[in-house]
Amino acid sequence: MKYGESTFDIIYLLFAAVMGISILKNSKDKVGKLMGVAILILGGGDAFHLVPRVLNYFVDGDFNMWLGIGKFVTSITMTVFYVFMYYIWLGAYGKSENKTLTFSVYALAAIRIALCLFPQNGWLENESSVAWGIIRNIPFVALGALIIALFFKDRKQVPSLSFVWLLVTLSFLFYIPVAVFASLLPILGMLMLPKTVCYMILFWVFCRYAQATK
Numbered sequence: 001m002k003y004g005e006s007t008f009d010i011i012y013l014l015f016a017a018v019m020g021i022s023i024l025k026n027s028k029d030k031v032g033k034l035m036g037v038a039i040l041i042l043g044g045g046d047a048f049h050l051v052p053r054v055l056n057y058f059v060d061g062d063f064n065m066w067l068g069i070g071k072f073v074t075s076i077t078m079t080v081f082y083v084f085m086y087y088i089w090l091g092a093y094g095k096s097e098n099k100t101l102t103f104s105v106y107a108l109a110a111i112r113i114a115l116c117l118f119p120q121n122g123w124l125e126n127e128s129s130v131a132w133g134i135i136r137n138i139p140f141v142a143l144g145a146l147i148i149a150l151f152f153k154d155r156k157q158v159p160s161l162s163f164v165w166l167l168v169t170l171s172f173l174f175y176i177p178v179a180v181f182a183s184l185l186p187i188l189g190m191l192m193l194p195k196t197v198c199y200m201i202l203f204w205v206f207c208r209y210a211q212a213t214k
Contacts, residue, residue: 009053016200027210045076050070
């Protein structure tokens with residue numbers, strides 16, 4: 001299992017880096033640039049958790065604290081990623097910025113990040129209670145639901161982005177049980193694999209969009 005999971009994690013991180021840099025390098029429009037940066041933010045944040053996870057399999061030592069810190073960093077960068085998703089939606093679909101909608105996105109992101117800063121999350125011990133797993137994810141799920149609704153509403157307008165809403169929905173469905181209950185049932189951690197696959201497909205979708213708009 002350690003070889004399979006570690007190989008998958010490394011492939012994902014490399015894939016995110018290659019896709020993000022490639023889109024940034026080849027895109028000339030603002031939306032493509034946002035997509036490239038968003039991918040690098042998400043992949044870079046995930047590296048803080050996945051690299052210690054891989055090292056934990058092959059290097060003697062206590063990586064518990066680093067795994068917890070990695071989860072904290074990932075929690076922040078995932079939140080920032082969905083703020084970028086909002087601006088990607090605005091640009092890709094030619095929308096005018098709505099102040100109420102923008103405020104909602106930033107408010108949910110700020111509340112989520114603030115909740116992640118509470119010591120009750122137990123990041124340094126890599127131990128989090130179910131209660132805090134639920135509390136800190138309420139605004140995050142609300143932010144995700146908002147992004148899903150926006151992309152779903154306009155799914156037919158840009159064919160290359162028509163399934164973004166579905167990929168985000170699936171990623172949350174795989175993520176929520178892990179974020180909330182993995183401390184009680186570690187086997188749920190396996191759901192992070194299909195969640196990561198959803199992200200990789202999303203990166204590919206972004207790449208297709210960027211190529212089509214060069």
